[in-house]
Amino acid sequence: MGKRKPAFVVVSDDEGTDEPPSSEPLITETKPFLTSQVGDSSLSCSIPTGKCGLPRRQSFTQSSDVQAWVDKYRPREVSDLAVHAKKIAEVREWMVNKLQRCDKPDHCGKVLLLVGPTGCGKTAVISVLMSKFEGAELCEWDPPVPTLWNEHLHHVNTGSEGYYDIPYVSKIQQFTEFLDGVTRYPLLPLPHESQDKGNSTSFLRKTVVEKQKVLLIDDLPIVHGRESILKLCHRLYNFALSVQFPTIVIVTDFLGNEEHGQGISTLTTDIVHTFESAGAKKITFNPITAIAVRKVLNRIMIAEKCTVSPELVSFVAESCGGDIRHAINCLQFLCIGSKSISCSWDPGGDIFLDKSKRKRGTGDNSSVKRKKLSQCKLLEKKCKSSIDCRDSSLSLFHALGKVLHNKRITEADKISGKNSIGFILKEELQRHPLNMEEPETLISQAHTDAASFLCFLHENVLEFVDEEGIEDVSVALTYFSDADCLLKSRKRSSSSFFSVHASDEIDPAHIGEAVAGSVCARGVLFANTHPSKPRWLSIRSPSIRQVDRLMNEKKIENYTKLLGVIQASHTMCTHVVQVAELEPLYKQLAYRKGQSNLTLTSKEIGSDLLFFPSQSLGIFSDMEAMDISNEMHVDDMISSEDEIEEW
Amino acid sequence: MASAASNPTTCSGKDYELPWVEKYRPHKIADIVGNEEAVSRLKVIAKDGNMPNLIFSGPPGTGKTTSILALAHELLGANFKEAVLELNASDDRGIDVVRSKIKMFAQKKVTLPLGRHKIILLDEADSMTSGAQQALRRTMEIYSNTTRFALACNTSAKIIEPIQSRCAIVRFSRLSDRDILDRLLKVVQTENVPYVPEGLEAVVFTADGDMRQALNNLQATYSGFHFVNQDNVFKVCDQPHPLHVINIIRHTVGGNIDDAYAGLKQLYDLGYSASDIITTLFRVVKNYEMPEFVKLEYLKEIGFAHMRIADGVGSILQLSGLLAKLCMARDKAITV
Structure with missing residues (x-):
């Protein structure tokens, strides 16, 4: 009571x-x-x-x-x-x-x-x-x-x-x-x-x-x-x-x-x-759309009378991934800098001041192109951006933009290496000096791990190479595959059965990641000899992430179903068996039941099965539960080939 | 030193040495180096109050904890003791503690000036279990009128999404060598450390953007040898001397494998492990001036060699194979 x-x-x-x-x-x-x-x-x-x-x-x-x-x-x-x-x-x-x-x-x-x-x-x-x-x-x-x-x-x-x-x-x-x-x-x-x-x-x-x-x-x-x-x-x-x-x-x-x-x-x-x-x-509930988030943010901005450029607002709105609370938090933190524009003693404030001025300047000639350009500039301005939204940060986009746009000093002579090294490179391997920070610095400022940096580059590189540069792409992809290889070795060595935290303890792993990052960034920079015309290109987030996410969801869904089957039949089966044999059976059952158009999906049967025993037989004993959880653990660990061999 | 150890009660002035990391920890936000934009915002917060919930994330030794503490001190001043709850990884922070200790503190009444809030500092928040973080979720929201949270972590990805959603994330990146050097110079002057510029350069090299490590290495060198030069620094830190490594690289770039191998053999015979050597190799190559293509190939080869070494094949054979590959990469690039 x-x-x-x-x-x-x-x-x-x-x-x-x-x-x-x-x-x-x-x-x-x-x-x-x-x-x-x-x-x-x-x-x-x-x-x-x-x-x-x-x-x-x-x-x-x-x-x-x-x-x-x-x-x-x-x-x-x-x-x-x-x-x-x-x-x-x-x-x-x-x-x-x-x-x-x-x-x-x-x-x-x-x-x-x-x-x-x-x-x-x-x-x-x-x-x-x-x-x-x-x-x-x-x-x-x-x-x-x-x-x-x-x-x-x-x-x-x-x-x-x-x-x-x-x-x-x-x-x-x-x-x-x-x-x-x-x-x-x-x-x-x-x-x-x-x-x-x-x-x-x-x-x-x-x-x-x-x-x-x-x-x-x-x-x-x-x-x-x-x-x-x-x-x-x-x-x-x-x-x-x-x-x-x-x-x-x-x-x-x-x-x-x-x-x-x-x-x-x-x-x-x-x-x-x-x-x-x-x-x-x-x-x-779905994640809130960027448009709706932007609307809310604009309303708050008006109420607060703060001067953050509209581009920044829409950026926050888009990169928050549908999380409106985080977007508002970000905005508040951003405005902390901008409110002190008047006293502009801090470099952050200066940047904002600069931006708002430019905006007003170009406001009259409202050609789309100009606006887009200024958007590009804005991204560059955010070079040391320290705030970001959950997954995709402004600084990440900035770093990607730099690497992909591949800006070089064209006036200067190509580095022939004569002065410092003492030999001359082949003509096709010579490049103009980079007009940016070292790629390693860029990556460390992007606040992301090499794996996702690689994913992003891989997803977006095609857009940034000109029509003629198909060979360039192949070179870039060679380096990507090398970088991926380096990363995979890190995963394999560190994420063993129980040492989950190993990845951030081993220093060598850190080096491996750093190498992979710089190989992929430098690889793109080197390979891209035909950068496409400077224009506004949006950077997509890698679709491989969505695939991974979907795969995880599907796996979890399958596990629950599998569990139901195990409980119902008291036999052991792996998810290979489940996908190959049980799923078709479910579908057939659904037809048999006379429910056309598959209204009774396998999912429902699965969930029915899941709760069937707990209702009729009472909760099964602890021992069984333990067995099942062990089993699932084993499933987790063994890759599918092994399972086939076992069977 | 010995006298200080024998009677610690008279620990005044020179006899008693604080770790320099603590001694020179900035107490004002204005003194924090690096990460200008983040720090400038913190300054404004310290002035205006109304701190939002914040997550500080970044690699170690970049000033996360320092800025949180400085911010709390500047915001709360004399009220610091009663209005701040600091928990770090050494404290028990399970679900129960979050539900009781943190909640109790959030409910505590402290008289504070307008715009100031009680602050709960959770250092190394990424080591909290996800259950504890979940339990934090509601507390954070319910008491946001009186209590704000500041979390520090190395990777913000380890903070669960609902917590991230309730906070603004402040990213800290590695400090530039320039920043670290400036601070080292200041310390060296106040402590009257005899040094040569190369020595400080070596300290900066070993620190790799980590201020804490830089200060620790400096102090270790000073108390060990009373003089900061390159050799002493590398003796203390026990890393392969980068000068050696630079020589090796220079030989490979010149195509001179014999000399490169001799240098490597020397390093290996000094007792450095293969992973030590490859780590230094990577850092040196990263900053070594050479044509872009050559650098790219070098990095790639070093990466693969590192991969093999991490798999346990840390023999000198791997390293000499690496040297040969580096020379070949160079041969591939030059005009005939």
Whole structure:
């Protein structure tokens, strides 16, 4: 009991932050009260809840100048949202269905699942739309402050009384308890509130009490290992079936890098499958389009009266990869420099000043070409750019541009090497001196690893070589393949079975990467003897990345399906077998079932299979889970050829 | 030195030596060298307040931690002690700690002037587990009114996307040799270190854009030999002397394999491992003046040789094979 309550109290309290500073006093007023109430009833978890009233209230006295822009320009109206209108409509429809026709007893679809990459406005949509519904209130699961394991050990060892008060509870257990509590006692602390209330603002409260609760779960516990993932999924599945009131679950979907990502992305897919099979409605949010991001950024710029060139804004908008929050953060950081233009004592400010002047100068002759040129210049100006957006940085584009455009000093004599070396190069191997920094310096300023630099160069080099330069391309590709070879050796040597962190510890690996980087950059520079005419060429991000990403997603999807098959049939099979034999079988089954047009896709069967045993047989034993996870691990490691041999 | 060790209580002035890295760590943002654009923005933040959540990323020894600390000091001044929570990789930063310690701190009330916020410094944030980072996510958002985060890491890719999304990323790149040299000169003057310019050059070479390493090497050389010249520096740092390596390269560029091999043999007999030698070779070739094509081929061959050495074939045979290939690359390029 005591655990569950604060979780909800914090929630409404948390809602207070999202309100503009001028929000009605109602919410502020409640805080001291909540504090005391919680303080009476519960244990360790209540302390933070009580305290968090303080900074909040302080924030009401703060002027909005000291807020982060992300908070300051948090969307408040539906029109502020940069999310696609269709998605908003979908969410709203769900809310209307659930909130206004709540008397109808339907158990199937009480859960709404929002999936999307980070920063695409999932939470913003919910909070904006919910604020429009008069009769509903948003509650949020807020993980309680845990007992530290060390403290727990200390208490156990010393045998002090405190130990009995604060036992150590695992995260998943806390969450499970919370879910249990929620399903068992559907009406949340509200009636409680109204009874105890009474004294100061009771007449105001009366209206609020009637509000309907919508539960928001954002901070799902993170679990590792097959066993606990399944436990969590099972729990969520039961929860989704039995929950009495509308619930919104937000799942942030991201494919991280090797060491962080894998565990979480499988967890995400598992959770999504769980909810889907329990009849939850799933709405997938896409990354926000660059145009929408730019619109928001421009609005903020006008409100802030800061002078960042429009090119820069659109660059930020395009390179943030659909993450609007990050775009706003970037913009704020960029504007920090530009606001001090007036005093322009810093080199960064000078650059901006310079740019805005030029812009005004060329503003009159608005030929597209000029504009594009100035865009080129702008990129060059950003030579030491230190800020960037998540994946693709401005500085990366700058470095790529330099390498690809291949600017050389043409007036000077070709380097014949006579002066310093003492021999003369063959005519076809001589080049004009480079009109740029050393390629190694460029790469180190690009803030990227050699592998992605190589990918980018490979993707874009064709555009930058003239029609006649087909031989040049072949030379460049030779060097690319060499560089790739150098990189692959690094991967093979460092990413062995368990040493995940080896890559950044070994110094030689660093050298290998540096060599690969300079070979690919210098290779392009050397090979490109017919650079195409100076014009504006956009730099594409390598498609190989998307292929990789898709492949990873597919792999994960296959794993989940495979798992289902293993559970159902209690046989072992690898994913080669799965792809070659089971997939066609699924399709055939789908036809047999009479569902034409493959409406019942293999995916659905897979997910059916996944949950079939857990419903009918109960959760299978731990041993099996261990086996399966081991098996999958092995699958991971063995390449497909090995598997074929095995079979 | 010995006296300082025997009675550390009277550690004043010369007797007690702080590591120079600490002694000369800049305390003001204005004193930070390199990365001008990033630093200039930090200056503005220090003046105006309202620090956004920041991720500092860059290779070691480029001033990330220094600038975070300087920024926090300038922003908070006397309140530094109560308004800053600093956690680095040596602290426990699991999910529990994030959920309790960091959250508690975020909820703490500190009276600060307008526009100033409590700051949580997470140094070496890339060593935090992804679970802990996930747990940080909500805390970061909920308390953004009173608390801001500054994270330092070597590669921002190791910070999970949701955290990256909530921060502005400040990139630090390796310091230029010029910057490091300037700072070394300052230190050398204040410490009255006897030196020759070549010695400092050697220190800069060994540091490879890492200020911390440069200062450490300088101090090590000074306390070991009381004189900073090239030989002493390379003795302390125990790297193949680049002058030797430059000679080898010069011989290969001249097509003189016998002399090149003699130089290599000498280095190898001094006890340097193949990977030591190849590392220095790479650094030297990178900056050696030679025609573009030759340089490209040299780098490529060095890369392949390094690959074999990293696979465990670190014999002198590999290195001499490399020399032969370098000579051949040169022969391929010249006119007959």
